[in-house]
Amino acid sequence: MPCAVNKEASQLFPQSPPLPPLLDWKRNPDELQLQASDPSVMASVLSFYLSYLLLLTLQFNWHPVLMVSGLLLLYGNGAVLYRVPLTWGQNKLPWKLLHAGLMLLALIFSIVGLCAVFDFHNKNKTPNLYSLHSWIGIAATALFALQWVFGAGVFLLPCAPPSLRGLLKPLHVWMGGGILGLSVAACISDLPSEAVLGNSLGVLIVAFGLVVMRILSNQNWQRPDSRPEDLVYTPLLQEENE
Template sequence: MISSTVLFYGNYMLCLCLGLLCVVFVSYWNAEWRGGFAWDASFLQFNWHPVLMVTGLVVLYGNAAILYRVPFTWGQRKQRWKLVHAALLLSSLFLSILGLCAVFDFHTGYHIPNLYSLHSWVGICTIVLFTAQWVLGLVGFLSTCSPLGFRELLKPVHAWMGVAIFILSLASCLSGINEKLLLTLNGNSNSTAAYSSHPAEALFANFLGVLIVAFGLVVLGILSNQRWKRPEPGQESSREEQSAARDTRPGRV
């Protein structure tokens, strides 16, 4: 039987590899087919939007969410990893807000209405919830004056909201990729082929979407496995006793 720790690290390495591929693919898509990057309120500035959102709202956020599941961290002070968790999420939030700035600035420059699509509504709701979640986590878990009772009440809500925000992040990025392809690959110009004709860009971006889904499933799988949950004080010895009891059952060698 493969040990739980070995199985976790296998899934964790898969998560890291998929996350890296997501960043590479979204960057290559916008560099190769969308013309590259700039920060001048042009179409090239818009290209930062998908890159920053996938990198921050999906990949960084997902890795921050599973940080407490890494067995390496269990034997160390939790306060240290709380700070790392908060810093990763703050970096994720910063990149996400920067991604919003890129698209709002682009829309303003070309007189395009903001927040008219379902994708934009879901995206804004995700960022608002993410901001509230981070501030509440800062007050509840890192503030020295936070009452213990409040932390106990907040903990399950914080964990549930974290998963909900991650799912919304996945939905937002996937809908954004699809919306971009539908808007740009309309087949009305000589420079673009219709989305339905399966041009190389469409296939590449669709595969990016599949990678994002795969990354999300691995993260959610890690979060849903109770064996990989960080043990609370006093639970570690209980787990060791249960493991020893299983190993000494009749028929086990």
């Protein structure tokens, strides 16, 4: 069994420490005791197994860290960026680029987080997409990717006339809220049950989602049209007001 575990660990983590010499149980008991008591041998064995467990744990832990950071925190803050009164009455271009940049960073975090868990499952021969949590997470990430491409093509690049942007803006906002709802559902659906830390984290996630949804649904916090000329179509990298 130790040989099989060591061989599998070396295949999974080629950068891990070299395999320590295993104890030969067929040797004379006195020699075996001497080998087992050798500090260098025991330190090598302990270092290998600790490195194996640490790498395995860290790889999986990247999934929740990146998914929560991307699909929830970065996404939520990017969604309410236009609702901050500080952005009103100013050139919209910097805030539009910041909005697109935050969303792109959130999407990258989400994709890397998914790659981490898929790679972890494949290496450990665990089935993928077997739970409701995974289905919701995949749906949220896929819709998020489509939303970003759609938003960049319509609202950022000079491809769509103002009438089309005005028509699609409510759909863009509605889809953004729906993706946030899916993200919250995915995050809380895989938290450890009956644990103070897990329950507390779930409450914070739901509270954050409700606050963002409340800000998005408040009509008084929408960015006002500052000047009539802002409604005229202008090319990319010039101020516009949708």
